Amino acid sequence: MRDFFHIGKATPRPDGPDKAAGKAHYIHDYERPGMLYGKIKFSDHSHARIKHIDTSRAEKLPGVKAVITANNTPEIRFGFLRDNMALKKDKVRQYRDEVAAVAAIDPDIAAEAIDLIQVEYEPLPGVFTPHEAMKEGAPLIHESDPRGRPRSHNILPLKYHHESGDLDEGKRTAKHIVEGEFSTPLVQQCCMGTAGCIAEFDMNNNLTLWAKTQIPFLAQRDFNRVLSDMGLKEKNTRIIVPALGGAFGSGLDTHAYEYIAILLAFQTGHPIKIVYNRREEFANLSPRQSSRTRIIQGCDQNGKLTFRQVDVLQDNGAYTSWGATYPSVMLMPATSLYRVPHITFDAKLVYTNNTYCQAMRGYGNPELTWALESNMAELAERAGIDPFEFRMLNRNEPGEITPMGLKISTCGLKECLEAVSEKLDWKRGTKKGKNSGVGMASLIHVGGGGRIYRSDASGIILKLDDFGNVNVFYGGVEMGQGLHAVLIQSVAEALGVMPDKVFINPTDTGTCPWDVGTHASRGAFMAGNAAILAAEKLRSKIFELAEELFPAEVEKNLKKHQKKNPDYEPPDLDIANAAKRNRFDLQEGYIFIKDAPPEPWLRMDLGRLLRAAHFRPQGQMLTAEAFYDPPNESPDNEKGFGNLSATYAFGTQGAEVEVDIETGDVKILRMVAAHDVGKTLNPPGLKGQIYGALAQGVGYALYEELKSDKGKIQNPDFRDYKIPRTNEMDFPIELAFIETDDSFGPFGAKGVAEPGLVPTAPAIANAIYNAVGIRIRDLPITPEKVLAALKNKKMA
């Protein structure tokens, strides 16, 4: 590995002091002159015809400036399959459907006005599980598709399938076969800063939207289409991204509340702010999809996997967001975690009258890995092989091309498994105590971008100023994960300047170059690679300029120095010739001749070079841009093939737990997280990503579940929807970072944002099995489920 100046060293995040001082500005803190407050009237039926909406009383309330419904606004369709509408006209399909909205001079009046709107419904029978929804004659959620063609069933028109090898052959050669069905619940992203936006039109009818988004440029496209739908042809949206109070996938789509803010802003001529309160966020923001996975795996007498058969059923809810493409990511572990010759994978998504779902960190991978790694543990036991050895035997290797065509450039899975085994003292016998035990689970995830869209690119612009500062314009989103610190490090390293001379501009579609979005753990990978490309170009431009300006500057410095120190003997260096041959280097903000002695009078400050360039006759400025698109492929989801990412992240987590057999409580005693990160860029940022994801994994494993009764969310607050607190995260977490120095990664690094929560739940479940011999297949693993399983085991 190379030596680096800044990469691998703790670099403070640039927004840290502002955040610590309460000076970072979130959407909640923004105000615009003349701003009004928008509020949405949500449905209180899961499935019903809208017979009549009476807004007259709300309109009369003093302070109310507009009341809108589908009847007095243009139809706005949106969503991945364009099956959703900003305001619902004829019927509601989920409990949270938007039926009306108001704009008022303060939030209290807006809330009062909402209560004055009366909606008359004709209830329709609803369907609340995918199984019900697939039954013959089940009520149709959508009677027609967005083009108006009639629909005959509730299954989404999205196909996900993979077949490789020969499943029959795989079953024939299997000595041991284990089958299981596993489920995962609806869970919420739980950003500490709730969702919201401000929409404002100028008098040319161009829109500015302050949005809590991870996809400013794709959102711009969505909103521009809507401006067109509103009759504002050829008008533009500028998106400005404030500090985000977390996102975790919730910003990967555009939302009805944003369209409603736009409609209200246009109708009133005032900026409109809509911010969800916590209850609205829980009840009305799309969560992670629930899933049911049937998995069968077999291995031969030596423990080598011979086949894997996976069928996934997902509850899509009433409309379609990007959550509907989870199976494209599930394909990755299903086909490529461990080496399996014969595989089939199928996934089906079904409309129901439940809340519609969207992206969340891990994007299908935690759901699939939950089933896969639980089943792996069961198969190891059936085959009589230690679960660690079983995984080692079937592990992935560098250089391998997996059944779906993933090109595994580097792979640290072996080292990750060994690190967990060592840190958990696995070899001293896996059983630890009477009711305690250990378990492990591994993962594969995209680590080099993920070609979900046709482009997987990120643009960057570097602009040098008079003081040698580098202003960076980048369209990726800092949502808390630490992207900007890594971007500063990457620019500083690749260009040869000090990190405190690098400034990241706010994300704004009006100033930043195009970027496909911050998702799929691609932030640092893309930003780093884009920075390297742009920095190379900028260095060439700097050195070209130095050819003209450097010799005179250094001659002058030398003379000055010699005057003060008459004994000084200058080195034998033909500066003019070296400059002509462009033998320059740039480090820590100084240009110098390669191999020249490190004397301060033999170098030129970058700012000085820029000033000389700016102020001379026919001067020039220095900027460089780059557009990095990684070498990966759009997968063919119907065939289940394609090298989705430029490189892949691997990892293994281990858990030691103790089960209270009286209460069913699971106490985590410690966890180990070993991750193949390619190369550590910023140690505190990297640790934060893994610790934080692991905590989300603990919540997913043990208690998080958005409970829904006939489509109505039952626990829309932090009292009843529990996420981990300090007193739950009271166990030691040991980290091991495996550096595989990937050639595609910026400085060798892979993406790390999502992997930390992918294997957490199965690692804990496997430890529970090891501790007390019960196998829980439905997340979350609540005390009630543990007690019920213990009782069943006793009876058996």
Place this chain on the structure above:
Amino acid sequence: MKKTITFTLNGTQIDVTADSHQSLLDLLRVSLRLTGTKEGCGEGECGACTVLVDGLAINACLYPAYEAAGKNVITIEGLTGKNNELSDIQQAFVDSGAIQCGFCTPGMILSAKALLDTHPDPSEEDIREALSGNLCRCTGYVQIIEAVKKAANRSKDKP
């Protein structure tokens, strides 16, 4: 009903008009334009709005503005010194990687301050207990707890 209340805010005595149904959070954020205090849930469950009232960490969203009369209130804005100098606790959060999205950070720092003002040398248990009312979705708390330990050590080292 509106009335004028007097209290000490970040070291300065102020008079401000408050409404009988107004929360201290609303008074701070809307009336006094101190937006460093965050609203995460409005129901006292997440701790994002934590401020100190007479040294105790409270949820400003549940605390009636009237109740602040005559008391000593400290918000995150009160911790930063002159010339943008961060306090020890704030600096420790910055240095420890304890900040990600930052939305919970002001409340988290004030809960830590309430602890350290009364227990300058807390155990890890004490820190966990003191921060158990402050939710964070980003960090998994590990580096936050390290930050509070670091802040405690820093204060100890000071003459």
